[in-house]
Each structure stands twice: as C-alpha cells, then as structure tokens.
Amino acid sequence: MQSGGHKGTDPRFTVIVADRHDLVRRALTDLIDVEPGFVVVAQAPDPDSVAAELGRRRPNLILVEPAVLGTGGLTHLPNLLRLSPATRAVVLADEPSPALERHAHGWGAVGTILKHAAPDDLFNVLRRAVTVPLTVAPEPSGSA
Numbered sequence: 001m002q003s004g005g006h007k008g009t010d011p012r013f014t015v016i017v018a019d020r021h022d023l024v025r026r027a028l029t030d031l032i033d034v035e036p037g038f039v040v041v042a043q044a045p046d047p048d049s050v051a052a053e054l055g056r057r058r059p060n061l062i063l064v065e066p067a068v069l070g071t072g073g074l075t076h077l078p079n080l081l082r083l084s085p086a087t088r089a090v091v092l093a094d095e096p097s098p099a100l101e102r103h104a105h106g107w108g109a110v111g112t113i114l115k116h117a118a119p120d121d122l123f124n125v126l127r128r129a130v131t132v133p134l135t136v137a138p139e140p141s142g143s144a
Helices: 022-033 047-057 073-082 098-106 119-131
Strands: 013-018 038-044 061-064 088-093 109-114
Touching (some): 038 047, 047 073, 061 119, 073 088, 073 098, 098 109, 109 119
Parallel strands (some): 061 088
C-alpha cells in the first residue's frame, strides 16, 4: 500500500512503515511525511506486503513492528533485507525489552524505538540509522 505521498522537493531518505495496525501505519506516515528529509514511500500490514514493497521500493529505511513479519518475527528480517541490501531496519517495539533489542540487532536491525516515544526521539533514531556507518556482523545462529 502506498503512502499519502510527500509534497515539496525530493526527499533525502525513503521509508516503509510496516505495522499490523492501520491506525499506527497512518499516524506514523503522517508524522514522517512532514519531517524534512524523510518521506514514506509505502506501508505494509503483513509479511507479503513487506517483501513486495522492499523489493519494489528499495527504501533507505524500514520501520518495522516484529509481529508484522508473522510467525518467527525478527528471524525473517535477514531474508527480507536481502531483497533490498541498502535498506536499514529500525524495529518498532510496544514495550522496552533489552532482549528484543539484542535480537533485533542480531537479526540485522540498526535501531529500535518504542511506540510511545516522542516524535523527536523517533527522528533521532531514524537519522542515526541512515547516517551511522554499519559494521559487518556474522549471521545470527539462534532464534529470536
């Protein structure tokens, strides 16, 4: 599903918002689309949509709720990111969880943000996600 679009000049960073809840996807899209330098190019409510949009759009970022990836959650993230190798993932979490953060990073995410975080915190995480150089990590061997 495509977002509502972006008005103005070409964006610097493109984003896919992946969450099971339509209200959350729309609210995040509206918030991100008005932030200078960002534009949501697609929304994805389920694993098939995430894969299709990543392959089609090849965004700079995907903001992804683990549950939207289906059974196994973040264990699917490495395969999804192979569809768009330059895309960086930020996990959208319901609750604080050091274990989720470790698993998210282990499966290829470059950051996490809580759903109840302030907008400024969201944009700090998104900016860091696209500007901080990545280090190469081994493929995870365990499950999330």
